[in-house]
Amino acid sequence: MIEFNVKLKNLSGKKAHLWQRISALYLLLYIPFLAWTVLQQPKFHTLYALAHNLAEPIFSLTSLIALGFILVHAWVGVRDIMIDYLPRKNLALWLTIYHSLLALLLINSLWLVVTLFGTI
Amino acid sequence: MYSHPRNRPRFLKLSAIHFPINALLSVGHRLSGLALVISLIGYLTLANLMLIDPSVSLISISDHWLLLCLHTAFWMALSFHWLTGVRHLLAEHFVTPKPYQIINSGLISIVLITVWIFISLFITYQAWS
Numbered sequence: 001m002i003e004f005n006v007k008l009k010n011l012s013g014k015k016a017h018l019w020q021r022i023s024a025l026y027l028l029l030y031i032p033f034l035a036w037t038v039l040q041q042p043k044f045h046t047l048y049a050l051a052h053n054l055a056e057p058i059f060s061l062t063s064l065i066a067l068g069f070i071l072v073h074a075w076v077g078v079r080d081i082m083i084d085y086l087p088r089k090n091l092a093l094w095l096t097i098y099h100s101l102l103a104l105l106l107i108n109s110l111w112l113v114v115t116l117f118g119t120i
Numbered sequence: 121m122y123s124h125p126r127n128r129p130r131f132l133k134l135s136a137i138h139f140p141i142n143a144l145l146s147v148g149h150r151l152s153g154l155a156l157v158i159s160l161i162g163y164l165t166l167a168n169l170m171l172i173d174p175s176v177s178l179i180s181i182s183d184h185w186l187l188l189c190l191h192t193a194f195w196m197a198l199s200f201h202w203l204t205g206v207r208h209l210l211a212e213h214f215v216t217p218k219p220y221q222i223i224n225s226g227l228i229s230i231v232l233i234t235v236w237i238f239i240s241l242f243i244t245y246q247a248w249s
Contacts, residue, residue: 021212024205031202035195039246045179047170070160077153105164112167 006095011079020076023069030066051116060117067109071102141229149204152197159194166190188247195243203232203239 037059044050054060078098086094139147166187170176181187211223222228 021209024209028202028206028209031198043179043182046177047167050178074153074157074160077150078157081150081154105160108164108168112164112171115171 006092006099008092008095011083016076016079019072023073023076026069027066027073030062030069033062034066047116055117064113067106071106075099075102141226142224145204145207145229145232149201149208152201152204155193155197156201159190159197162190163194191247192244195247196240199239199243200236203236207232 037054041050041053044053054063075098079095082091082094082098166181170178170181207223207228211220214220214223
């Protein structure tokens with residue numbers, strides 16, 4: 001079962017740093033590729049038409065991996081900001097709320113992918 | 121995790137502190153990261169809205185000022201985060217004094233900001249033209 005309650009004693013700076021760097025290196029290459037792909041797109045009438053045009057294996061696969069790395073990068077980055085600036089008293093609660101928000105974004109993103117690309 | 125003793129000294133008058141340009145870029149990297157998380161929520165909300173309500177289509181909102189502002193803010197924050205992130209990665213990789221000093225020099229910071237301004241102008245033109 002996934003543990004949603006963030007415990008401060010379980011947070012590791014070394015592991016977080018490593019994941020931050022791995023995700024940063026992947027996104028360093030992916031973002032120019034995304035920008036180039038977006039620039040090539042004409043105006044579409046619907047989201048389905050846009051999804052249909054983007055449904056190439058290279059773009060789909062690299063984007064799915066990027067989604068995972070974006071969420072990892074966002075977790076470590078904002079987690080560090082919260083640790084640095086929020087009062088320690090309710091820090092675990094705020095981290096749990098942010099952790100849950102990212103989990104919700106992941107579920108919603110996967111639902112959108114299945115809904116949009118499932119029809120192709 | 122490190123825990124500071126309760127009686128730590130505090131100095132919260134931020135306007136009295138003059139940050140070097142590298143520190144400002146580092147703060148900017150964090151702020152642009154936060155802006156990207158908020159933009160991601162904005163894009164997901166829009167995508168959900170388009171799937172739930174058939175009357176809202178991509179073409180019907182493509183010229184709406186709110187979407188154009190979202191595009192502009194997202195790509196400007198992303199380009200800034202990317203550029204400052206590259207510098208962070210390079211500074212961590214090249215740890216010997218000479219290349220490290222070059223990467224963290226004021227000149228490189230000014231070059232980075234200049235490149236970002238040009239990218240931002242391009243983004244604004246692409247989004248609003």
